Amino acid sequence: MIITVNGARREVADRARLADVLDRPTGDIPRGIAVAVDGNVVPRSRLGKVELAEGARVEIVTAVQGG
Amino acid sequence: MVEALRQVQGAEHRVQGVDEQDDLVIAGRHFQSRLIMGTGGAPSLEVMEAALLASGTELTTVAMRRVDPSAPGSVLDILDRHGISVLPNTAGCYTSADAVLTAQLAREALETNWVKLEVIADEITLLPDPIELLDAAERLVAEGFVVLPYTGDDPVVARKLQDAGCAAVMPLGAPIGSGLGIRNPHNIELIVEAASVPVILDAGIGTASEAALAMELGCDAVLLASAVTRAEHPVRMAEAMRLAVQSGRFAFRSGRIPVRRYAKPSSAQAGRIE
Numbered sequence: 001m002i003i004t005v006n007g008a009r010r011e012v013a014d015r016a017r018l019a020d021v022l023d024r025p026t027g028d029i030p031r032g033i034a035v036a037v038d039g040n041v042v043p044r045s046r047l048g049k050v051e052l053a054e055g056a057r058v059e060i061v062t063a064v065q066g067g
Numbered sequence: 068m069v070e071a072l073r074q075v076q077g078a079e080h081r082v083q084g085v086d087e088q089d090d091l092v093i094a095g096r097h098f099q100s101r102l103i104m105g106t107g108g109a110p111s112l113e114v115m116e117a118a119l120l121a122s123g124t125e126l127t128t129v130a131m132r133r134v135d136p137s138a139p140g141s142v143l144d145i146l147d148r149h150g151i152s153v154l155p156n157t158a159g160c161y162t163s164a165d166a167v168l169t170a171q172l173a174r175e176a177l178e179t180n181w182v183k184l185e186v187i188a189d190e191i192t193l194l195p196d197p198i199e200l201l202d203a204a205e206r207l208v209a210e211g212f213v214v215l216p217y218t219g220d221d222p223v224v225a226r227k228l229q230d231a232g233c234a235a236v237m238p239l240g241a242p243i244g245s246g247l248g249i250r251n252p253h254n255i256e257l258i259v260e261a262a263s264v265p266v267i268l269d270a271g272i273g274t275a276s277e278a279a280l281a282m283e284l285g286c287d288a289v290l291l292a293s294a295v296t297r298a299e300h301p302v303r304m305a306e307a308m309r310l311a312v313q314s315g316r317f318a319f320r321s322g323r324i325p326v327r328r329y330a331k332p333s334s335a336q337a338g339r340i341e
Contacts, residue, residue: 006133034176041171066130067105067156
């Protein structure tokens with residue numbers, strides 16, 4: 001199926017897990033990174049559990065220099 | 068603090084008032100430095116780190132941007148190493164919805180409910196959009212965020228942000244990165260007079276005298292980035308800003324002399340030779 005990751009189209013397996021898209025099989029990500037799916041922030045504790053649907057929009061952000 | 072200093076041998080000459088504790092307090096958190104730094108615009112992480120240290124800042128902004136999850140979080144490493152608290156911003160957001168989502172992402176990523184709320188109207192001026200800003204502020208306050216909104220120098224908007232429950236108001240001196248200084252000092256004074264939360268002069272500062280002026284006008288703190296990070300010598304300018312903010316604050320608390328139309332001699336008039 002096709003999803004969008006940080007604005008780019010990406011083909012993944014049907015019912016792919018968010019953790020696989022993040023390339024973090026256990027779902028743990030370093031401090032400083034957060035993920036939203038379809039405009040909703042995914043709490044850290046749920047990163048390993050979320051399954052993605054066709055057309056899902058995934059945003060992965062971190063803190064950078066700014067402001 | 069003053070008593071403690073008096074007990075130190077040789078410190079008796081210190082002037083009361085200078086040594087008094089004078090913390091900046093935002094939402095119950097105390098800061099000894101009244102200079103909040105941004106990290107944007109530095110030519111390298113090394114320069115940014117040295118400038119942050121020279122500025123004496125205890126609170127520093129970062130932006131939230133799309134990333135490859137395998138990339139290291141080097142800005143955070145530097146802030147952590149020096150015990151500088153992180154203040155995520157919502158820079159680049161044009162709508163309330165985008166700003167709210169960015170703040171939520173920052174809270175999840177950085178484990179802080181503090182946010183420098185920016186909702187920009189256009190790319191040319193980078194001026195805040197007051198309507199989207201107020202809407203985002205209300206939503207974030209309702210979600211338990213400590214909201215520090217970057218706003219224009221309109222006293223009415225500042226008051227409405229305060230009434231919405233913001234923990235501070237952060238009026239601009241001039242557009243972001245312009246270095247135009249404080250274009251409407253009178254409005255900043257009006258905002259200060261009406262505020263019951265800290266007023267932080269945010270944006271527009273170009274050089275040290277302007278940071279000092281902000282503090283002399285009664286602002287509680289100054290937030291700046293470009294003035295330091297884009298200066299020819301960022302580290303030296305960071306030191307200049309640290310001193311300017313401190314000087315301006317001391318002057319503000321010292322009761323300046325009234326402005327007079329004509330001279331008033333500072334030497335005694337009695338006993339002059341005739």
